[in-house]
Amino acid sequence: MYLDKNLVWHTLVQAYSRTNRVDKVTKQFGQIVSYRNIKQWQDDALTLFSGDGDPNEYLLENYEYYLNQWVNQEPVLRKITADVDAAGQLTSEDEIRMFIIAFRSMARTLATLKTFSKFDWDDLAVVMDENEYEGFKSWYLYYKDQTHDPKPKVPVPVDVDFDIELVRTDRINVVYILNLLKNANTHNKTEEEKQQDVDLILRELERSDNESLRLKKEIMRQFILTKFYDLPEDADVMEAFTQFSKEQMMADMEEFAFDNKIDYMIVSELFTEYVFHGTISDDDIRKRLTVYKLGLLKMTKLTKSVKTFVTETYNKYKAEGE
Numbered sequence: 115m116y117l118d119k120n121l122v123w124h125t126l127v128q129a130y131s132r133t134n135r136v137d138k139v140t141k142q143f144g145q146i147v148s149y150r151n152i153k154q155w156q157d158d159a160l161t162l163f164s165g166d167g168d169p170n171e172y173l174l175e176n177y178e179y180y181l182n183q184w185v186n187q188e189p190v191l192r193k194i195t196a197d198v199d200a201a202g203q204l205t206s207e208d209e210i211r212m213f214i215i216a217f218r219s220m221a222r223t224l225a226t227l228k229t230f231s232k233f234d235w236d237d238l239a240v241v242m243d244e245n246e247y248e249g250f251k252s253w254y255l256y257y258k259d260q261t262h263d264p265k266p267k268v269p270v271p272v273d274v275d276f277d278i279e280l281v282r283t284d285r286i287n288v289v290y291i292l293n294l295l296k297n298a299n300t301h302n303k304t305e306e307e308k309q310q311d312v313d314l315i316l317r318e319l320e321r322s323d324n325e326s327l328r329l330k331k332e333i334m335r336q337f338i339l340t341k342f343y344d345l346p347e348d349a350d351v352m353e354a355f356t357q358f359s360k361e362q363m364m365a366d367m368e369e370f371a372f373d374n375k376i377d378y379m380i381v382s383e384l385f386t387e388y389v390f391h392g393t394i395s396d397d398d399i400r401k402r403l404t405v406y407k408l409g410l411l412k413m414t415k416l417t418k419s420v421k422t423f424v425t426e427t428y429n430k431y432k433a434e435g436e
Contacts, residue, residue: 180223182226191220195213199307211294217251218275221254224238255317256317291319294311295338295355336362341354380402412426
C-alpha cells in the first residue's frame with residue numbers, strides 16, 4: 115500500500131489490516147510505503163488496539179536483520195550437510211530430521227526477505243547462492259516425498275512439519291530444470307550420483323505447476339532419457355536442449371503433415387507466419403490448402419486442425435518468457 119495521508123487510530127489500523135491479510139505461509143503480511151511521518155500515530159494506534167502491548171511486536175525488522183539471520187542460519191545447515199551432494203547422503207533419521215529443520219528455517223527467512231522490494235540474491239550469495247539453495251531444496255522435497263512412500267528408501271521422520279508452502283513459491287520452470295541438469299553433468303560425480311540427480315530432476319518435472327514447463331514436460335523427459343547421458347562434461351546443456359527441441363519440433367511437423375496428407379512446407383510456412391505475427395487467420399490457412407481441392411466439410415475440418423496444431427506447437431516449443 116502506498117500511503118500519502120495522515121491516518122490515525124482505527125482508520126490506520128484498518129488500512130494496515132487490509133494490507134496484511136494473510137494469503138498463505140509465504141504471504142503473512144503486506145508492505146506499506148508511507149510518504150508521511152506517521153510513526154508516532156502508528157505506535158499509538160497499535161498500542162491502543164493491542165491492549166497496551168508493544169507496537170513493535172506487530173512490525174517486521176529491517177531487511178538487514180533478516181539478511182543477518184540468513185547468514186547465521188547457513189553454518190547450522192552446513193554442520194549437518196556441507197554441500198548439496200552430502201544432503202542426499204544422509205542415512206539416519208536424526209540426521210534427516212536436523213537437515214529438514216535447518217533448511218526449513220532458511221526457507222522461512224528467505225520467504226521474509228523476498229517481501230522486501232530491495233531483495234537481491236547477490237546479498238544472500240555470500241554464504242549460499244540461488245543454485246545451491248535450489249539443490250538443497252530438491253533434497254528437502256525428496257525427503258518429503260519419502261514420507262508418503264509405504265517403503266521409503268531412507269528413514270524419514272514423520273514427526274516434523276515440512277511446511278511445504280515455503281518452498282512451493284519458487285517457480286520450477288524450464289531454466290530451473292536445465293540448471294539442475296547442468297549441475298548434474300559435472301566431472302566430479304560418479305554415475306550413481308549422476309543418476310540420483312537425474313531421478314530428482316524427473317520428480318521436479320512432475321511437481322511443477324508452471325504452465326510453460328507443463329507443456330514442455332514430455333520434451334524435457336525425452337531429452338533427459340535419450341540425450342543427456344551422452345553429453346560430454348563440458349557441454350552447454352541449454353544449447354543441447356534447444357537443438358533437441360528444434361529437432362523434435364520438425365519431427366512433429368513432419369508427422370502432422372504426413373498424417374493429414376499435406377506438404378510439410380505448408381505446415382512449416384504457416385508456423386513461421388504465426389511466430390512472426392502472433393496470429394494466423396482461417397483464410398490464410400485455407401489459401402494454402404486450396405491446392406488440395408477439398409470439399410467444404412473437409413476443408414473446414416483440416417483448417418481447424420492446422421490452426422490448432424500451429425498454436426499448440428508454438429506454445430509447446432517457445433522459449434521461456436516469450
